[in-house]
Amino acid sequence: MGSTRSMQELTNDFNQALVIAGYSESRLTNFRTIIKRLLLFGAEQGIECYSSSVGKKFLEKYYPVEFDGRLVHDLPCTTQYAWRTIALLDDFNTHGAFFRARRLRGNLQLTPEFQDLSGKFGDYSRSKGTSEATIYRRQSDLRKFFNYLHSNEISVSEISHKTVVGFLGTIITLSDATVEHHRRTISLFLQFLFQNGYVDEDHSCNMPAKRCLRKNSLPSVWEREDVDKLLSAVDRGNPIGKRDYAILLLVTKLGLRTGDIRTLCLSDIDWETGRLSFVQSKTQKRVDLPMPNDVGWAIIDYLKHGRPKTEIQNIRNSKFSKERLVPMSKSLIHYCSEYVSKVCEGRDAKAPFFQTPKGEYYRPNTILYAWRQLLHYARISYGGKGKGPRIHDLRHTFAVHCLQKWVESGEDLNAKLPYLSAYMGHVGLSSTQQYLRLTAESFPHVTSAFENSFDVFPRK
Numbered sequence: 268m269g270s271t272r273s274m275q276e277l278t279n280d281f282n283q284a285l286v287i288a289g290y291s292e293s294r295l296t297n298f299r300t301i302i303k304r305l306l307l308f309g310a311e312q313g314i315e316c317y318s319s320s321v322g323k324k325f326l327e328k329y330y331p332v333e334f335d336g337r338l339v340h341d342l343p344c345t346t347q348y349a350w351r352t353i354a355l356l357d358d359f360n361t362h363g364a365f366f367r368a369r370r371l372r373g374n375l376q377l378t379p380e381f382q383d384l385s386g387k388f389g390d391y392s393r394s395k396g397t398s399e400a401t402i403y404r405r406q407s408d409l410r411k412f413f414n415y416l417h418s419n420e421i422s423v424s425e426i427s428h429k430t431v432v433g434f435l436g437t438i439i440t441l442s443d444a445t446v447e448h449h450r451r452t453i454s455l456f457l458q459f460l461f462q463n464g465y466v467d468e469d470h471s472c473n474m475p476a477k478r479c480l481r482k483n484s485l486p487s488v489w490e491r492e493d494v495d496k497l498l499s500a501v502d503r504g505n506p507i508g509k510r511d512y513a514i515l516l517l518v519t520k521l522g523l524r525t526g527d528i529r530t531l532c533l534s535d536i537d538w539e540t541g542r543l544s545f546v547q548s549k550t551q552k553r554v555d556l557p558m559p560n561d562v563g564w565a566i567i568d569y570l571k572h573g574r575p576k577t578e579i580q581n582i583r584n585s586k587f588s589k590e591r592l593v594p595m596s597k598s599l600i601h602y603c604s605e606y607v608s609k610v611c612e613g614r615d616a617k618a619p620f621f622q623t624p625k626g627e628y629y630r631p632n633t634i635l636y637a638w639r640q641l642l643h644y645a646r647i648s649y650g651g652k653g654k655g656p657r658i659h660d661l662r663h664t665f666a667v668h669c670l671q672k673w674v675e676s677g678e679d680l681n682a683k684l685p686y687l688s689a690y691m692g693h694v695g696l697s698s699t700q701q702y703l704r705l706t707a708e709s710f711p712h713v714t715s716a717f718e719n720s721f722d723v724f725p726r727k
Contacts, residue, residue, distance in 0.1 A: 274309045274317045278302050281359050284418075301352040304329065317360055322353040362437045364418040381413040384423065384465075391459050398549065408452040411438075423465055426457070428473045435475060450474060487656060489664040493647065494519055500645035509573030510621060511637050513565040518658060520562050522665040522691055524549060525658055529629050531620035536566075547692045575624040634658070666691055 272280070285298055308325050309317070330349040358364070385406050392402045415434045416426070431453060438446055457471035498515055502508040517523045526548045535545040543558065619628045638658045642649045647656065666687060673683050 273315055274306060277317050277360060278306060278356075281356055284359060284364070285355075297348045298352050298355075301349050302356075305353075305356075317356070319357045319360070322357055326350060326353055358437050362415070362419075362433055364415045364437060378413075378417060380423070381417070385409055385413070387463075388456055388459050391463075392455075400549075404448070405452045405455070408449050409456060411449070412453055412456070423460065426460070426466060426470060428470055431457075431470065432475060487660050487663075488667045489656070489660060491668070494661065494664065497641060497645045497647065500641055502644075503568070506573035506575075507637075509565075509569045511641060513562075513569040513573075514621065514634070514637075515641075515661070516562045516565045518661045519665060520559050522662050524662060524692075525631070525634050529621065529631070529634065533618055533620055535620065549692070552689075552692055569621075574620075575622060575626075662691075 282295075282299065282302070285295055290298070305322075305325055308328070309315075309321065312324075314321055326349060330346045388409065389402050389406055392405065397405075412434055415421075415437060416423070416430070419430075419433070421430055434453070435446065435450060438449055454471040454474045457466075457474075458469060460466045461469040461471070498512070498519070501512045501515065503512050514525070514528055517528050518525065524547075527545060530548060531543075531545055536543050618626060621629055623629060623633075635658075639649055642656070649656070669687055669690075670680070673680060
């Protein structure tokens with residue numbers, strides 16, 4: 268939108284926007300230090316109004332950076348703050364709003380109108396079968412869009428193609444995947460507004476084209492040797508190693524999602540019947556799985572020597588509230604029931620199975636850090652965030668190896684695929700069928716068996 272305000276007026280408004288955005292006092296102090304120096308620079312140069320070229324000249328003079336391949340976090344902290352401050356100020360000067368790169372600790376303040384729309388859009392999404400996790404993220408995206416509308420004094424009835432383009436311009440520097448997720452959310456929200464009579468025109472039909480996202484359509488599949496190499500790299504002589512080994516076996520042997528593993532409770536395991544029963548966080552569906560002996564022994568080893576002792580109570584809340592049953596092998600049932608009755612005596616049945624010393628669930632970042640450490644110990648290269656390998660790839664590897672085994676043993680895939688779908692906890696066969704193509708790509712020699720078993724082979 269551009270600005271004709273003086274630098275002093277612009278920076279005053281910018282400071283207020285920073286406070287509203289919820290930045291901490293220490294971070295606000297850093298921003299204000301840079302802004303104060305910018306104002307002195309403007310006074311020395313006789314500059315009255317700010318522009319992006321002014322910000323560029325300021326950085327070149329006081330915080331020069333030679334982009335010689337260093338990461339941003341390798342630069343001095345003052346330089347990082349300066350470049351981040353000017354980037355935010357440029358956005359604020361151009362669009363009248365800016366957005367933090369990281370998730371806010373609290374929510375952006377919404378007007379009652381926007382709060383009501385956000386709630387109704389959530390109900391609308393639920394009626395379409397959207398998961399709670401997806402609804403939460405979409406509403407988070409919408410808060411940014413609502414903040415943009417409020418900052419530019421645009422009412423819902425005044426939303427136009429120009430409004431959408433202006434908002435997307437404020438996040439254009441984020442990753443392709445993040446921009447596309449926001450674009451998709453705004454498109455669905457515009458459809459919601461039109462279908463419910465809030466606007467007279469469906470602006471979702473004129474959404475800007477999405478970026479060309481260069482990413483694999485399916486994750487990678489590990490060779491069995493690489494899986495064994497990873498498991499062998501775990502130091503099972505300490506509590507952390509026992510925890511990591513049990514988690515890896517639950518993924519590689521049972522195909523569990525890490526989100527479900529994180530939120531397991533002691534009561535989820537029925538040691539009398541040898542079943543693992545839990546509400547699956549993604550699909551809200553009950554499934555039955557056989558538990559191999561090595562998984563059972565790893566769990567016992569963790570409970571006996573690795574799990575922190577605490578009396579803190581926690582109630583599990585998984586991703587899609589789907590119940591899942593995992594029967595254990597009979598040879599373990601007697602030992603497990605006797606041992607666990609002693610180990611878990613007096614402990615809260617709803618306490619986390621994999622718990623921190625404080626009795627809390629592990630956070631996703633904790634699992635991610637442990638995963639990267641294990642890759643390092645196993646001498647398996649990590650390509651970086653978004654490039655993998657990911658721990659979730661082991662779940663896909665499990666499914667592909669199951670299909671490969673069935674093909675090589677001459678099993679009827681039409682009969683077996685529903686079992687794999689239930690085993691993986693999928694809502695329907697469509698998700699499971701994607702593994703057919705991934706199996707064919709990883710093991711070309713089984714392609715003919717797929718083509719003979721299925722009339723329609725999954726395409727890219």
